[in-house]
Amino acid sequence: MIRIAIANQKGGVGKTTTAINLATALAATGFRVLLIDFDPQGNASTGLGVERSARETSIYQVLIGESELNAAAIATQVPRLDVIAATQDLSAAEIELSDLPDRTRRLDKAIERAEARWDVCLIDCPPSLGLLTINALVAARSLLIPLQCEFFALEGMSQLLHTVERVRGSFNPDLAILGVALTMYDRRNRLSEQVAADVREVVGDLVFQTVIPRNVRLSEAPSHGLPALVYDHRCPGSEAYIALAGEMIARLPVPAVAA
Ligand code: ATP
Numbered sequence: 243m244i245r246i247a248i249a250n251q252k253g254g255v256g257k258t259t260t261a262i263n264l265a266t267a268l269a270a271t272g273f274r275v276l277l278i279d280f281d282p283q284g285n286a287s288t289g290l291g292v293e294r295s296a297r298e299t300s301i302y303q304v305l306i307g308e309s310e311l312n313a314a315a316i317a318t319q320v321p322r323l324d325v326i327a328a329t330q331d332l333s334a335a336e337i338e339l340s341d342l343p344d345r346t347r348r349l350d351k352a353i354e355r356a357e358a359r360w361d362v363c364l365i366d367c368p369p370s371l372g373l374l375t376i377n378a379l380v381a382a383r384s385l386l387i388p389l390q391c392e393f394f395a396l397e398g399m400s401q402l403l404h405t406v407e408r409v410r411g412s413f414n415p416d417l418a419i420l421g422v423a424l425t426m427y428d429r430r431n432r433l434s435e436q437v438a439a440d441v442r443e444v445v446g447d448l449v450f451q452t453v454i455p456r457n458v459r460l461s462e463a464p465s466h467g468l469p470a471l472v473y474d475h476r477c478p479g480s481e482a483y484i485a486l487a488g489e490m491i492a493r494l495p496v497p498a499v500a501a
């Protein structure tokens with residue numbers, strides 16, 4: 243299974259929007275996709291139409307060993323896309339896990355135990371560098387970093403990269419950075435352009451060519467419990483995510499053989 247964490251400790255940079263729409267694009271291409279909502283806010287679950295009442299078995303139960311991914315997986319309206327829901331309980335996991343010896347490998351082991359039911363696993367991380375994000379980085383083989391086209395975009399990147407180095411050194415030497423995705427680009431705003439140019443200068447080829455525009459359809463879709471790609475597959479935001487998925491597939495370490 244290809245395992246990709248989507249992380250940035252900055253809040254509201256487009257992690258969840260990217261996770262939902264990339265997952266949908268990959269599923270549309272034929273991959274069997276599992277999206278793990280790894281944020282106590284549960285935004286990925288909501289955005290994929292999972293009602294709160296349907297979140298009885300969530301990623302929290304999996305982490306504490308009360309359930310397994312296979313049992314917790316919920317089918318979405320998108321063919322081939324399943325989600326593991328998150329609830330507020332997950333914030334307690336940060337504390338509860340800290341007493342366990344394998345506290346950084348709980349998610350990794352859960353994915354290991356899951357049957358080969360999915361081709362790709364995306365992990366939507368919370369906006370912090372705590373134990374949850376560490377678990378995601380230990381479980382993943384690749385990291386995708388969404389970066390919002392705004393003034394402080396690069397602030398915090400060094401902290402994230404430092405965490406990646408630590409994870410590589412201690413737990414997961416294979417962790418690679420798949421790429422940086424620029425989000426919420428506003429072409430009428432010179433600042434967006436400037437930030438995108440700065441990021442490309444600092445981060446270089448790691449930055450995906452595709453830039454996700456600021457697009458109101460992307461922000462409306464979650465309130466309908468649908469990925470933007472389903473809500474309005476022709477809006478500029480959806481088109482950009484389809485292009486980003488294509489670029490991402492080309493960068494994956496495994497040949498893109500889909501059903
Ligand atoms: P958090 O750190 O809280 O988990 P996040 O990084 O997951 O946030 P999102 O939830 O994806 O970020 O996006 C933050 C807000 O911005 C949401 O309301 C979302 O609908 C909106 N948004 C995300 N991307 C875009 C975009 N390209 N254009 C317009 N709105 C967007």
Ligand code: MG
Pocket residue numbers: 257258259281285366367368
């Ligand atoms: Mg989020």
